[in-house]
Amino acid sequence: MECQDIRKNLYAYLEGMASPEDQELIDQHLASCRACSTALYELNRTGEVLKNLKDVEPPPWMTKKIMARVRQEAKSERGFIRKLFYPLHIKIPLEAFATVLIAVIAVYVFKTMEPEMKDLQVPSPKEPVIARQEAPYPGKAPAAETQVLREKAVAQKSPASTDGKDLAAGKKEAEERAQVNEEGGVGKLKEATPPAREIKTIPAPAPPSTAPKKDASVPIPAEASRIGEFRTAERAPSPPAAAGVAPTQKDKMALAEGAARERKGLQKAQPMAPSLRMAAKSKPELMSFLVRVKDVRLAGGEVESLLQQLGASRIERVSRASDEIITAEVKAEKMKELSDKLMRVGEVEEKDSRLDSIEKDATLRIEIVPGR
Amino acid sequence: MEKYQKKMLNVAYRLIGDYDEACEVVQDAFLSAYRSLKKFRGEARFSTWLYSIVLNLCKNRMKQLRTRGAREVYSIDARVETEEGSRGMDPPDPGPSIPEQMEKREVDARVQGCISGLDSEYREVLVLRDIQGFSYEEIHDILKIPDGTVKSRLFRARDALKECLKRVLGGL
Numbered sequence: 201m202e203c204q205d206i207r208k209n210l211y212a213y214l215e216g217m218a219s220p221e222d223q224e225l226i227d228q229h230l231a232s233c234r235a236c237s238t239a240l241y242e243l244n245r246t247g248e249v250l251k252n253l254k255d256v257e258p259p260p261w262m263t264k265k266i267m268a269r270v271r272q273e274a275k276s277e278r279g280f281i282r283k284l285f286y287p288l289h290i291k292i293p294l295e296a297f298a299t300v301l302i303a304v305i306a307v308y309v310f311k312t313m314e315p316e317m318k319d320l321q322v323p324s325p326k327e328p329v330i331a332r333q334e335a336p337y338p339g340k341a342p343a344a345e346t347q348v349l350r351e352k353a354v355a356q357k358s359p360a361s362t363d364g365k366d367l368a369a370g371k372k373e374a375e376e377r378a379q380v381n382e383e384g385g386v387g388k389l390k391e392a393t394p395p396a397r398e399i400k401t402i403p404a405p406a407p408p409s410t411a412p413k414k415d416a417s418v419p420i421p422a423e424a425s426r427i428g429e430f431r432t433a434e435r436a437p438s439p440p441a442a443a444g445v446a447p448t449q450k451d452k453m454a455l456a457e458g459a460a461r462e463r464k465g466l467q468k469a470q471p472m473a474p475s476l477r478m479a480a481k482s483k484p485e486l487m488s489f490l491v492r493v494k495d496v497r498l499a500g501g502e503v504e505s506l507l508q509q510l511g512a513s514r515i516e517r518v519s520r521a522s523d524e525i526i527t528a529e530v531k532a533e534k535m536k537e538l539s540d541k542l543m544r545v546g547e548v549e550e551k552d553s554r555l556d557s558i559e560k561d562a563t564l565r566i567e568i569v570p571g572r
Numbered sequence: 573m574e575k576y577q578k579k580m581l582n583v584a585y586r587l588i589g590d591y592d593e594a595c596e597v598v599q600d601a602f603l604s605a606y607r608s609l610k611k612f613r614g615e616a617r618f619s620t621w622l623y624s625i626v627l628n629l630c631k632n633r634m635k636q637l638r639t640r641g642a643r644e645v646y647s648i649d650a651r652v653e654t655e656e657g658s659r660g661m662d663p664p665d666p667g668p669s670i671p672e673q674m675e676k677r678e679v680d681a682r683v684q685g686c687i688s689g690l691d692s693e694y695r696e697v698l699v700l701r702d703i704q705g706f707s708y709e710e711i712h713d714i715l716k717i718p719d720g721t722v723k724s725r726l727f728r729a730r731d732a733l734k735e736c737l738k739r740v741l742g743g744l
Contacts, residue, residue, distance in 0.1 A: 211727040245744035246734040250702040253680055258581045259595060263574060266602045273603060 203229075206236050210243055485562035487535075492571035493546030499568050500524035502545050510534040512564075523569040531561050542566070576619060577602075579704060580626045586699040587630040588637070589688040597633055601626045620713045623706075627696060627714060634692065679741065686736035694729035701726055 206229050212218040213226050230237050493499035500517060503526055507515050512528040530538055542548050546568070580601060584594035604625050605612075612621055687695060696715065700706045701722070706714070711722050738744055 208727070211730060212723070217723075242734050242738065242744045243730060246730055246737060247702055249679075249683055249737060249744070250698070250733070251705075253586075253683060253703060254676065255578065255582050256585050256591060256594070258577050258598070262577065262581075262595060262598065266577075266599050269599060269603050270606050273606060 203233060203236050206230075206233070207239050210236070210240050214240070214244060214247070485560060486565070487562050488565040488567065489539075489542060490549045490567045490569065491542055491546040492549055492569055494570070496522065496524050496568050496570050499545050500526065503542070503566055503568065506538065506541050506545070507564075510538055514563075523567060526566045526568070527563065528566075529561055529563050532559055535562065538564070547571070576622050580622060583623060583699060583704055584626055584630050586684070586687055586703055587627070587695060588633055589684055590637075593633055593637070597626060597629045601629050604629065616713045617710075620710055623700075623710075624714045624716075631692065682740040683737065686733055686740055689736060690729055690732055694725055694732060697722055697725045698729040698733065702730065 206226055209218055209222055209226060213223060218226065230240060491499065491503070497519070500519060504515060504517050507526065507528045507530065510530060511534065512530045515526065515528040518525045539548070577598065580598045581594055584597040584601075585591055588594050588597065601622065605622055608625075612618070616624075687698065690698065697711060700711045700714065701708075708719050708722055711717075712719055715722070734744065
């Protein structure tokens with residue numbers, strides 16, 4: 201082993217980390233090489249000098265100073281958190297003011313929303329009464345029924361109303377109607393009953409002349425089906441039938457539709473009212489079809505699915521013993537396609553002449569009757 | 573805290589070569605350790621973690637001092653000016669060793685001068701192993717370098733220091 205190699209391993213030799221073989225070789229070399237022995241001595245002395253270096257002592261203030269700095273650090277952290285969450289005196293009135301402000305805003309929002317909420321609420325029972333009063337009655341309606349209605353109206357109104365004039369006016373009008381029905385006078389009824397479309401536009405707060413009738417019509421379960429009838433009549437696009445004239449097929453359908461809806465329960469019918477009202481407000485075109493088919497039920501299903509395919513909305517299907525009535529809102533561009541497809545389902549007997557010229561969405565009333 | 577304080581100060585002092593700066597570094601190290609206490613994951617010993625903080629702070633402080641030109645540079649190869657004049661590498665003196673004849677404080681100052689003259693990477697292993705007596709494993713944990721590197725650096729550091737000491741002390 202050369203001196204250079206020996207000197208590279210001298211440190212490991214000193215530390216006792218050299219392998220036994222290396223250690224033996226180094227021992228042999230050191231015995232014969234003075235320069236390497238000197239190098240080992242110097243290396244050892246260097247280590248001793250380093251180990252003999254006197255340790256410096258930390259100053260007495262160091263511990264205190266370190267602790268003070270650590271405390272200051274912790275305090276600054278706490279201070280930041282405290283600033284965020286500690287309720288300073290200035291914040292208490294701020295919080296109180298904020299609470300009051302939130303309350304005021306809540307009341308204001310509620311007041312603002314109130315009219316809209318009223319609009320969306322269950323339709324007042326006055327509407328059916330208006331309809332009852334002004335919707336076309338079949339001429340064959342027995343006078344006894346009118347008498348019952350009149351009695352009900354009086355009976356219901358009397359506890360609710362304290363206005364003697366209203367009561368008198370209500371009685372008078374009811375008697376007039378009964379008289380008209382008994383006489384079967386077409387002209388008089390036409391005067392007394394405006395068209396159904398006009399009824400729809402009657403605002404909720406009715407003029408004083410109709411007030412008694414409205415008041416007299418607090419809904420009771422016994423009248424549920426009747427209310428439905430008149431609601432249907434209200435929506436029906438057909439012109440008002442003259443008193444004393446036999447009810448048309450459409451009138452029958454309308455009455456049946458209303459009755460069916462009412463059978464589902466007032467709870468279900470009432471939430472629908474706003475949407476109906478909204479529909480009335482937007483005044484979509486009302487179009488009707490009469491389709492004669494072999495199997496009414498099957499055809500009803502087909503038409504319903506057809507409407508769904510065409511993206512119709514508000515699809516309502518009323519099944520009865522012998523026929524079905526489906527109402528829906530259809531987009532104008534789909535109207536032609538619907539008409540064509542209806543012809544495949546059955547024989548379209550009555551088709552609205554406006555179909556070809558329609559430009560906006562329309563409410564369809566498809567009546568499916570047996571016959572082909 | 574006092575348990576580690578002295579050793580941290582000595583490591584810092586031998587690395588920086590300035591007592592006041594070393595005191596500052598130790599204070600900063602404790603504060604830094606306090607701030608980073610949540611980050612200490614217990615992978616290494618707490619003492620090792622503390623010494624690694626000291627070492628990093630010392631490196632930063634030395635850089636600052638270097639830029640200020642405040643540190644006196646001792647070059648291993650430079651000739652040392654002594655009271656007797658310029659002196660090169662002297663052969664070993666067979667008589668009583670020169671350091672023993674000198675004042676202890678003076679010897680310490682000159683040794684410290686030689687240590688400070690070493691390159692940073694040699695200085696840190698020399699201080700940790702030969703002065704503070706850390707094991708190779710501890711040095712590996714503190715410096716995050718392999719054992720082989722530690723050993724080779726140590727040999728070169730001690731060899732360089734030996735030559736420096738021979739110059740500044742006039743022999744070993």
